[in-house]
Amino acid sequence: MSETRLIKKYPNRRLYDTAISSYITLADVKRLVLDGVDFQVVDAKTRADLTRTILLQIISEEEEGGEPIFSSELLAQIIRAYGGNMQNMLTSYLEKSMELWSEQQRVFRERTRHFMDTNPMQMLTQIAERNLSMWQAMSGLGGEKNGEEDEQGGKDAGSDRETPPESKRSKGESRRRRG
Structure with missing residues (x-):
């Protein structure tokens, strides 16, 4: 040092x-x-x-x-804090706040530098893939098939969700019930 x-x-x-x-x-x-x-x-x-x-x-x-x-109001508040029993606390609070702010600025600069160093199309692809996986997770349409079938052996075609029992009936059976 x-x-x-x-x-x-x-x-x-x-x-x-x-x-x-x-x-x-x-x-x-x-x-x-x-x-x-x-x-x-x-x-x-x-x-x-x-x-x-x-x-x-x-x-x-x-x-x-x-x-x-510093706005006039902020300066007035700082002046009012002098000599009070909370002066040391205010000093500590302001120091810690500035340390946190500095750290956030450092992280932001690092992330910006990382973003600028990578291929923009690669970055956009990663963002799109992340958004797609989050959307799939939220909607229950996950991209992985778990391979399980219900007792009637049916899955909804093209989906991971099981076919509801009503839709497993034959088309003829559905028509007979309606008519």
Whole structure:
């Protein structure tokens, strides 16, 4: 596992990435987040951890510069949760929700990649076969013959279902009953 990257924040508001020995911008820090790089931002003088503050700055810029994720109502609800006895529960809930969301996104990307890697006609054939077998199972018209016959030796032609007793009578017998 790699070491946590150290970024120092100087009083002039500049961020210095010690791993590359260069000043960076908030956009560069955002790129680190997107790339999954483990980092910590510290005050160059006091060594206080400023990572959350920098991340909140990035979120603030993102919220102002396009389609926001947080509605005003959601932000108000989060503010109301501060200091309450449920704050820790909300934090845990939000973290778990984001983990679940990330996992669902990962699975979706994998399935999409798998779909794109396979032959589209093969994929459509598999879907059609699966739908047909589900329809057969639901309608009782399974594709397998069980080979069993009833005591009168009859099966409905072309089907796995047994012929009802009424239809096993001869045609003449049916006509005599009607007439």
